[in-house]
Amino acid sequence: MEKELIFEARKLTKHFGPTVALNEVDFKVYRGQITGLIGENGSGKSTITSIAAGMQPATSGEMFYRGKPHKPATMIEGQKAGIGMIVQEQGTISGISIAQNIFLGQENRFRRAGVISKKKMNAEAKKALEDIGVKGIDPSLPIDVLNMQERKLVEIAKVVYGKPEMIVVDETTTALSQTGREIIYGIMKKMKDENKAVVFISHDLEELMETCDTLTVLRDGSLIATLPKDEMQEDAIKRHMVGREMKGDYYRSDYGTEVSKEVVLTVDNVTSGTGMLMNFSMKVHKGEILGIGGLSHCGMHELGRVLFGEEKLLEGSVTYLPTGDKITSARNALLLGFGYVSKDRDREALVLTGSIKDNILSAGLDKLKKGPFLPPADAKSYVQKQVVDLSVKCASVEQDVQYLSGGNKQKVVFGKWVGRDCDVLILDCPTRGVDIGVKAAMYQLIYKMKQQGKTIVMISEELPELIGMCDRLLILRDGELSGEFMRDADLNENMIIDVMI
Numbered sequence: 001m002e003k004e005l006i007f008e009a010r011k012l013t014k015h016f017g018p019t020v021a022l023n024e025v026d027f028k029v030y031r032g033q034i035t036g037l038i039g040e041n042g043s044g045k046s047t048i049t050s051i052a053a054g055m056q057p058a059t060s061g062e063m064f065y066r067g068k069p070h071k072p073a074t075m076i077e078g079q080k081a082g083i084g085m086i087v088q089e090q091g092t093i094s095g096i097s098i099a100q101n102i103f104l105g106q107e108n109r110f111r112r113a114g115v116i117s118k119k120k121m122n123a124e125a126k127k128a129l130e131d132i133g134v135k136g137i138d139p140s141l142p143i144d145v146l147n148m149q150e151r152k153l154v155e156i157a158k159v160v161y162g163k164p165e166m167i168v169v170d171e172t173t174t175a176l177s178q179t180g181r182e183i184i185y186g187i188m189k190k191m192k193d194e195n196k197a198v199v200f201i202s203h204d205l206e207e208l209m210e211t212c213d214t215l216t217v218l219r220d221g222s223l224i225a226t227l228p229k230d231e232m233q234e235d236a237i238k239r240h241m242v243g244r245e246m247k248g249d250y251y252r253s254d255y256g257t258e259v260s261k262e263v264v265l266t267v268d269n270v271t272s273g274t275g276m277l278m279n280f281s282m283k284v285h286k287g288e289i290l291g292i293g294g295l296s297h298c299g300m301h302e303l304g305r306v307l308f309g310e311e312k313l314l315e316g317s318v319t320y321l322p323t324g325d326k327i328t329s330a331r332n333a334l335l336l337g338f339g340y341v342s343k344d345r346d347r348e349a350l351v352l353t354g355s356i357k358d359n360i361l362s363a364g365l366d367k368l369k370k371g372p373f374l375p376p377a378d379a380k381s382y383v384q385k386q387v388v389d390l391s392v393k394c395a396s397v398e399q400d401v402q403y404l405s406g407g408n409k410q411k412v413v414f415g416k417w418v419g420r421d422c423d424v425l426i427l428d429c430p431t432r433g434v435d436i437g438v439k440a441a442m443y444q445l446i447y448k449m450k451q452q453g454k455t456i457v458m459i460s461e462e463l464p465e466l467i468g469m470c471d472r473l474l475i476l477r478d479g480e481l482s483g484e485f486m487r488d489a490d491l492n493e494n495m496i497i498d499v500m501i
């Protein structure tokens with residue numbers, strides 16, 4: 001069957017000041033297909049798709065949608081034309097209800113005699129959520145009561161409700177746990193079966209190769225290749241992405257390395273305020289990389305917050321043994337030499353309106369200061385080192401963090417804490433949205449810290465990374481420990497999944 005073109009960009013170009021985010025890109029999307037988009041952090045994936053969806057204008061070039069010139073001035077115009085986009089960052093708005101988020105800009109549909117019927121709106125919102133398989137969320141509640149994954153699901157329901165002919169899924173899967181991922185895969189498959197179109201952005205090669213019919217590779221704002229299914233091989237894709245050969249595994253390769261017996265951190269019978277952790281206990285050793293995994297509501301993200309003193313405890317305690325201190329607040333954890341990379345980077349981990357430099361310095365200030373002074377040369381070299389180590393793609397370190405690409409923001413969060421030289425580092429999904437090259441650099445930095453005797457707790461939704469990096473792995477289920485695995489060359493995902501569900 002002849003493939004039918006639904007969207008086309010011709011010589012699409014986008015400049016942000018001196019940055020060329022897109023350079024004369026020709027990009028085609030066909031009906032009945034899932035079109036993958038891959039490229040290093042900052043290569044232009046979000047930029048090209050957000051222009052198609054009407055979120056920002058191009059500098060030059062043309063777009064065509066369903067055979068006609070396409071130049072949406074706003075996201076609402078894009079939606080009306082039939083293009084929906086699930087954005088990489090937070091796509092919902094705080095301060096209003098879940099239902100209001102779903103029907104933002106369309107409230108008039110529920111207006112009768114000048115008054116908006118909240119009841120009708122809430123009922124319709126409930127239906128929109130159920131349509132994508134989400135139950136048990138009351139749409140009349142403020143959106144702020146939801147966690148990051150639930151907010152993403154609300155955004156997905158909103159986009160799907162608009163019945164788009166083409167959707168863009170921008171790096172969404174890493175914000176979701178397995179249950180959420182199943183929902184998004186289901187939606188993509190249904191769209192494909194209905195002869196609609198999907199553009200799928202991800203850094204997970206395996207996921208892309210499995211899901212996509214064709215894969216387009218961007219590098220530095222240029223289109224490098226478009227591969228049909230039978231040409232999608234891992235090494236070839238990586239080569240197109242980075243422009244050189246990139247082989248080998250990026251996890252640590254040692255097995256049977258002894259971990260010190262010295263316990264650094266203990267969690268004793270903790271029940272958290274949210275009730276997500278129930279009577280939970282564990283120990284972490286010096287120089288250990290302890291992995292924490294599980295399904296969406298298992299309590300692993302709460303555990304991260306508990307370790308850093310960010311969650312109220314109903315019972316139990318967290319103790320830092322070298323000093324005997326109890327962890328009672330983030331401030332106190334910070335002073336004891338803890339660091340915490342939060343999963344929700346935009347809300348908890350970054351000051352978006354601050355510069356890259358200020359964000360990176362914010363965690364290291366106390367260590368860099370000489371008395372009350374911060375020597376500018378020291379500050380500069382400190383920031384520069386993080387930016388170079390993690391190849392943060394930016395015009396200058398004075399640039400606001402909010403204008404960085406998603407993966408580059410994540411690198412700033414990571415650099416902020418790694419630079420501080422913490423004794424205990426709590427990492428919650430540290431490689432979320434980060435491209436494969438930088439992932440490798442992050443794993444090396446984590447391993448180096450282990451070798452320096454630092455203690456690392458790595459919380460992750462990615463089993464391969466837990467298996468690949470951790471000395472020991474704890475699996476949580478419904479707020480309780482359901483399994484423990486030691487580092488082993490024979491450890492595989494199936495053994496772990498068995499205790500997850």
Ligand SMILES: Nc1ncnc2c1ncn2[C@@H]1O[C@H](COP(=O)(O)OP(=O)(O)OP(=O)(O)O)[C@@H](O)[C@H]1O
Pocket residue numbers: 016019020021039040041042043044045046047048088171393394403404405406407408433435
């Ligand atoms: N509003 C903006 N202001 C300035 N520069 C921007 C802005 N938006 C994007 N950029 C720059 O444009 C380039 C492309 O960014 P884009 O977000 O498209 O990357 P990406 O491929 O989606 O990366 P990631 O995998 O990290 O999400 C980057 O260098 C980024 O810093």
Ligand SMILES: [Mg+2]
Pocket residue numbers: 045046047088170171405406407
């Ligand atoms: Mg992006």
